[in-house]
Amino acid sequence: MCIQNGAGNKQAHLNSHPLQIDNNNCNYNMGVGITRFVKKTGATVLATGDDMAGLYFKNFLLNTPMNALEDLPNAKTIIVWGANPAEASFTRSAWYYICKAKEAGANIVTIDPLYTPTAAHSDMWLPIKVGTDAALMCAMANYIIENNLIDEDTLKKRSVAPLLIKEDGGYVRVADIGEAPQKDEDNLPVVWDEATQTFVLYTNASNPALFGSHDVNGQTVRTVYEATIENIKPFTVEYAAAECGLTVGQVVAVAKMCSTETPTTFHIDWGIEHTYNSWRIYFASAFLAALTGSVGVSGGAYTTSRSLGSKIFKAPVKYDLSCLNVENAKTSKAITGDYVCDIVETGKWSGEDFPIRAILVQGCDPLDNFSGPTYLLKAYEKVDFIVTIELFMTTTAHYSDLILPAAMPWETEDFSTAGFMTQKAIEPIGEARGDFTIIRDIAVAMGYDDLFPLSGEEYLRSILDTPENLKAGLGYDVYHEQGVIMGDYESKAFASPESNKLGLTRFYLEELIPRDDWGQRFPLKDRLPYYEKSIESYAENQKREQYPLYGFSNHDNYHGQSVWAHNKWLDEFRTFEGKPYCRLHEDAAKERGIETGDDVRIFNDHGSCVMKAVVTRGIQSESLWVPHGFFWDEFDEGFAQTLTGYYPDPVTSNSNFNDWICQVEKYKGGAA
Amino acid sequence: MTKYGIAIDTKRCVACNRCAMMCKVEHNLPNGVLWNRAVTEGGDFIMTPGGTYPDKLSLKFYTLSCQHCDNPACVEVCPTGASSKREDGIVLVDYEQCIGCESCIAACPYDGVRTFVGDPQYALDFKVGDSTVLDVVSGTVSKCTLCVERVDRSERPNCIDLCFAHARYFGDLDDSGSEVAKVLKERDYDLLLPEQGTNPNVYFLK
Numbered sequence: 001m002c003i004q005n006g007a008g009n010k011q012a013h014l015n016s017h018p019l020q021i022d023n024n025n026c027n028y029n030m031g032v033g034i035t036r037f038v039k040k041t042g043a044t045v046l047a048t049g050d051d052m053a054g055l056y057f058k059n060f061l062l063n064t065p066m067n068a069l070e071d072l073p074n075a076k077t078i079i080v081w082g083a084n085p086a087e088a089s090f091t092r093s094a095w096y097y098i099c100k101a102k103e104a105g106a107n108i109v110t111i112d113p114l115y116t117p118t119a120a121h122s123d124m125w126l127p128i129k130v131g132t133d134a135a136l137m138c139a140m141a142n143y144i145i146e147n148n149l150i151d152e153d154t155l156k157k158r159s160v161a162p163l164l165i166k167e168d169g170g171y172v173r174v175a176d177i178g179e180a181p182q183k184d185e186d187n188l189p190v191v192w193d194e195a196t197q198t199f200v201l202y203t204n205a206s207n208p209a210l211f212g213s214h215d216v217n218g219q220t221v222r223t224v225y226e227a228t229i230e231n232i233k234p235f236t237v238e239y240a241a242a243e244c245g246l247t248v249g250q251v252v253a254v255a256k257m258c259s260t261e262t263p264t265t266f267h268i269d270w271g272i273e274h275t276y277n278s279w280r281i282y283f284a285s286a287f288l289a290a291l292t293g294s295v296g297v298s299g300g301a302y303t304t305s306r307s308l309g310s311k312i313f314k315a316p317v318k319y320d321l322s323c324l325n326v327e328n329a330k331t332s333k334a335i336t337g338d339y340v341c342d343i344v345e346t347g348k349w350s351g352e353d354f355p356i357r358a359i360l361v362q363g364c365d366p367l368d369n370f371s372g373p374t375y376l377l378k379a380y381e382k383v384d385f386i387v388t389i390e391l392f393m394t395t396t397a398h399y400s401d402l403i404l405p406a407a408m409p410w411e412t413e414d415f416s417t418a419g420f421m422t423q424k425a426i427e428p429i430g431e432a433r434g435d436f437t438i439i440r441d442i443a444v445a446m447g448y449d450d451l452f453p454l455s456g457e458e459y460l461r462s463i464l465d466t467p468e469n470l471k472a473g474l475g476y477d478v479y480h481e482q483g484v485i486m487g488d489y490e491s492k493a494f495a496s497p498e499s500n501k502l503g504l505t506r507f508y509l510e511e512l513i514p515r516d517d518w519g520q521r522f523p524l525k526d527r528l529p530y531y532e533k534s535i536e537s538y539a540e541n542q543k544r545e546q547y548p549l550y551g552f553s554n555h556d557n558y559h560g561q562s563v564w565a566h567n568k569w570l571d572e573f574r575t576f577e578g579k580p581y582c583r584l585h586e587d588a589a590k591e592r593g594i595e596t597g598d599d600v601r602i603f604n605d606h607g608s609c610v611m612k613a614v615v616t617r618g619i620q621s622e623s624l625w626v627p628h629g630f631f632w633d634e635f636d637e638g639f640a641q642t643l644t645g646y647y648p649d650p651v652t653s654n655s656n657f658n659d660w661i662c663q664v665e666k667y668k669g670g671a672a
Numbered sequence: 673m674t675k676y677g678i679a680i681d682t683k684r685c686v687a688c689n690r691c692a693m694m695c696k697v698e699h700n701l702p703n704g705v706l707w708n709r710a711v712t713e714g715g716d717f718i719m720t721p722g723g724t725y726p727d728k729l730s731l732k733f734y735t736l737s738c739q740h741c742d743n744p745a746c747v748e749v750c751p752t753g754a755s756s757k758r759e760d761g762i763v764l765v766d767y768e769q770c771i772g773c774e775s776c777i778a779a780c781p782y783d784g785v786r787t788f789v790g791d792p793q794y795a796l797d798f799k800v801g802d803s804t805v806l807d808v809v810s811g812t813v814s815k816c817t818l819c820v821e822r823v824d825r826s827e828r829p830n831c832i833d834l835c836f837a838h839a840r841y842f843g844d845l846d847d848s849g850s851e852v853a854k855v856l857k858e859r860d861y862d863l864l865l866p867e868q869g870t871n872p873n874v875y876f877l878k
Contacts, residue, residue: 095684095686096836099837127726557688569696572703585725596717616721617721618721621725
């Protein structure tokens with residue numbers, strides 16, 4: 001049995017802070033119920049592939065520092081890239097601060113295939129082709145270097161640029177050039193100091209050399225910076241202009257702006273990490289940060305922040321998670337759930353037999369949200385038993401063998417790791433139950449009578465009623481009574497420096513361990529800034545003769561994943577005469593005789609969908625946007641998610657749902 | 673003399689319709705009825721820009737609802753006196769006096785701010801919003817009330833408080849200390865259709 005978990009499990013292993021016992025609407029942890037169940041049974045956890053390129057790199061590999069949203073007004077230039085804070089659900093808290101920045105005179109540039117409300121309010125919009133962002137980043141870096149616009153201090157002193165790489169990919173460290181230090185943790189990297197013409201500990205160099213090779217123990221070693229420049233050499237300004245569908249002028253303008261009109265915040269969100277090679281932007285953006293000083297300073301950052309610097313309510317001081325311990329716990333595997341497509345086909349995973357007989361889906365909706373539902377559905381049809389715990393008749397629920405109705409947050413008490421209790425207002429309707437109750441009841445039915453000796457409330461008490469929490473007046477009883485405990489409002493416009501062991505901005509990794517590890521490793525070129533075309537959505541793909549348009553979607557204003565489907569109020573705003581619609585450029589529409597309001601069929605090798613068309617100038621001219629978040633039954637034919645392919649990348653196992661090409665035609669003569 | 677008005681910052685507004693939705697919930701409006709709605713100006717359809725692709729595109733954002741005019745055309749033409757203007761400036765429709773003749777709809781220069789409620793259908797089978805709000809009545813005209821139920825207990829209209837862009841201002845235009853009066857002193861603004869002579873009290877900051 002496998003448990004397909006949602007945004008609930010963002011790492012490749014069991015989450016270490018599963019607090020919630022009722023895991024409605026997938027909240028960043030698996031909860032007491034699932035955690036104990038998995039430990040008892042050894043069930044495999046199928047983690048989500050959603051946003052994995054970004055999460056794996058930002059949160060795990062690079063620990064990319066975030067500034068407070070309140071810091072945005074301190075920036076002189078804000079590059080909004082793969083982000084749409086004026087519109088995208090879950091990210092709108094940044095918009096007000098970007099407005100403040102603009103009002104203080106900041107430059108706002110939006111890089112996006114779609115002319116979003118964010119783009120409309122910007123000084124410049126770059127209509128980039130989806131999936132080509134790393135090319136633009138590398139070209140900007142090249143321009144900055146060639147035109148001597150580098151922030152030398154950041155590059156030399158606060159980035160990995162001067163560190164030296166050995167043949168095995170590791171840094172030259174103290175032990176390589178002399179005596180090994182007593183403690184392994186003191187075996188830190190060295191650099192060549194121009195001032196002393198010797199190797200010194202990287203923190204001690206007064207003028208670390210950016211260039212230069214040296215012989216160390218018979219090996220030729222060279223700086224990360226030199227290796228980087230060589231790696232990104234092909235991605236000139238002219239290359240990027242052609243590849244990205246931009247002009248040389250646009251590339252130069254943004255490169256100049258972010259390096260000379262500083263401090264710069266690269267407001268980079270998940271929008272650019274949905275294509276096969278998009279994980280490379282994390283190396284490239286870190287390099288841009290090092291070149292422009294966009295890290296750890298007021299107004300300088302190279303990612304968006306999710307955390308406002310303000311505090312409004314009081315979260316518990318300390319949790320006691322000992323209730324998650326299970327005697328004789330079994331070891332479970334964790335695999336990205338997208339790979340079910342391969343596993344079911346081959347019967348194997350990572351060289352071992354791996355028969356999947358049953359899948360329990362909780363806190364997610366794979367068929368509406370994963371990339372390649374056409375292939376996933378084929379795989380699900382070969383699995384004996386699919387059970388889904390759900391609130392709504394999602395496409396996944398629709399195709400399941402059994403649905404266990406879940407309770408709404410107000411029908412069951414639970415504690416969120418954000419620091420508040422969702423309070424029970426009414427009894428669940430019909431047969432609906434909280435997730436914890438469902439898992440407990442399944443466990444009992446499976447013969448595990450003693451797996452949950454405590455009630456839900458008792459588990460919550462055991463977690464919350466630590467001496468520290470009780471002393472602070474933040475124990476179960478208080479949260480049960482009040483739900484949220486308000487504190488004094490504080491607001492801090494913090495800027496975070498790098499927090500990794502070296503304290504340096506990293507655009508090189510000594511080793512790149514993949515998220516799903518079946519033994520694959522990555523050569524030097526993949527551990528530095530670089531650009532590679534997408535797996536399907538690229539200009540030279542032969543298939544473009546049949547499917548010439550670059551397809552993509554986004555988090556629009558009226559959807560949040562697939563949570564707000566079938567909503568009459570929202571449909572008043574987000575449909576064309578009650579039907580979902582796509583967006584295409586007026587040139588592409590004219591070629592096909594399509595006008596706003598026509599019914600059109602969008603199709604490729606993966607799937608197809610019929611919806612209305614909206615013709616606009618506000619989209620990259622060879623691109624086609626489809627909405628994300630409608631269920632299968634909200635379309636006249638097909639559903640939009642089927643247009644996406646099955647392309648998890650070997651580094652992050654990302655769900656690459658913006659990596660597809662398509663064709664569009666009027667449907668049945670298609671008059672509105 | 674109190675004179676309530678609104679200012680909308682078109683440089684911050686992103687036509688997200690959150691204020692429109694808040695209003696719908698607050699007043700338990702039926703299907704197809706909106707007292708406030710986001711508008712964009714540019715291309716033919718909402719969110720489509722005008723201008724030339726790719727670097728001279730333009731899109732303007734604002735919301736449209738009753739302008740609570742000084743010389744309301746609706747009040748002038750109303751045969752029963754159902755449409756009236758309070759001393760504090762709020763223009764209201766009294767559902768009990770309204771006969772649904774729709775003269776106000778014809779007279780008002782601001783298309784779409786008021787709706788004739790025929791046979792109201794609702795998305796939910798229970799009421800939502802403020803319990804003191806009067807239900808819309810079949811056969812009458814309804815429009816923005818400037819959240820009179822909230823204003824009368826010294827609160828701001830919901831659409832003002834909700835805006836995450838902080839793009840909306842409300843208050844007494846005749847009180848120089850009110851936030852709306854202050855922002856109008858600092859910023860340039862447009863009015864909608866000033867040449868129609870109704871003297872609207874909704875200001876669009878540029």
